Amino acid sequence: MPPTIAPEKPAERVEHAPAPTLSEMQAAFQQAVMHGDDTVLNELLDNSRTNRNVLFGVYRHAYAARLIEVLRNDHPLLHAYLGDDAFIEIAKAYVAACPSRNQNARWFSHRLPEFLSETHPDAPQLGEFAALERALNDAFDAPDAEPLALSDLAAVPPEQWSDLVFSAHPSTCRLALTSNAHALWIALKNDETPPPVELRVRPESVIVWRHETTPKVRRMPDEEAMMWTEAMNGVPFGGLCELVAVYDDPDTASLRAAQHLQGWILSGLLAKSPRED
Known part of the structure; x- marks a missing residue:
């Protein structure tokens, strides 16, 4: 009697993971x-x-x-x-x-x-140096806005001046530097040897903005920096004059406040449309 041959077992199927899609590979x-x-x-x-x-x-x-x-x-x-x-x-x-x-x-x-x-x-000068360059880059790319002109103020009746509030141009940025990073930047900008690092007892204010198509930076004296900060917080011009009077000689406060305001306008630091209270 011929031997019995057991049937072959079917080969086990090996499950392969599906190939990754192009987006998965990317x-x-x-x-x-x-x-x-x-x-x-x-x-x-x-x-x-x-x-x-x-x-x-x-x-x-x-x-x-x-x-x-x-x-x-x-x-x-x-x-x-x-x-x-x-x-x-x-x-x-x-x-x-x-x-x-x-x-x-x-x-x-x-x-x-x-x-x-x-x-x-x-080494705080490193972060502040980078912040200054970042502000200049941002000023270049900032949205455009029509700057406030002296002629715009001339059209305002004198009795309304004390209620005027101002808006910064979109390119402006004020920095409070605890080191002489601004002086280091100026020296390198002029291809000069930078001075030794100094730390400030009181922060130095610098303002960065775009005038027409060129990013600019300059130091802001303490009184002007105070007035700028309050102006950007919505304090009207009359209130700014009072703050300047407290800061220094009250007899010339209105004149000094007007000079700061004129400088901002001539530099293109302010946008044309004043904020409303």
């Missing part, structure tokens, strides 16, 4: 470049010359190098102040700590002043 690639997640390496192949880690490292290096170049372009005088080696060291730390979250590279460096203030608390 997301994994971005995650690997920006955040060091190596999961995507499982989907890449070595070549005849080197392995996938080396190949992918080229993309990571290029990404970081491009962001460092963005920082250098946005902060050229900070780069000049620090020197190439120190600037690159800080830039690499910033790239690692503050990954880009905006497709427009223009905004990548925007957190640099706060980053420097947090990581270099014993």
Whole structure:
């Protein structure tokens, strides 16, 4: 009697994970470049010359190098102040700590002043230097607005002057600096050797704005800075004159307040439409 042959068992089916979609691969690639997640390496192949880690490292290096170049372009005088080696060291730390979250590279460096203030608390001039350059960059890109003109004030009846309130041009930014970062910036801007770092007993006020198409910066004396702050808080001109009278000689307070206001108008610091109470 012929032997009985047992039927063959069907081969077990091996379940394979579905291949990632193009969008999934792109997301994994971005995650690997920006955040060091190596999961995507499982989907890449070595070549005849080197392995996938080396190949992918080229993309990571290029990404970081491009962001460092963005920082250098946005902060050229900070780069000049620090020197190439120190600037690159800080830039690499910033790239690692503050990954880009905006497709427009223009905004990548925007957190640099706060980053420097947090990581270099014993060198406040670095964060303030970066804040000054950021304000100048922002002034250039700020929305346009028709500046207030002296002729606009001339059309206001004298009895209404005390009720006037003012609006800053969108490009303006006032900084209170605890170091001589402004003096350092001026020296480097003029290709001069920067002075030694100094810390201020009282913060120094500087105003940054765009006059026509050119970003500007200048120091604000203490009285003017006080008046500017209160004006931007909505205090009307009559109240500003009273504050200036308390600050210094009351007999010339109205004249001094008018001179500050005239300077703001001639510089283009104020927008045409006054705020309403």
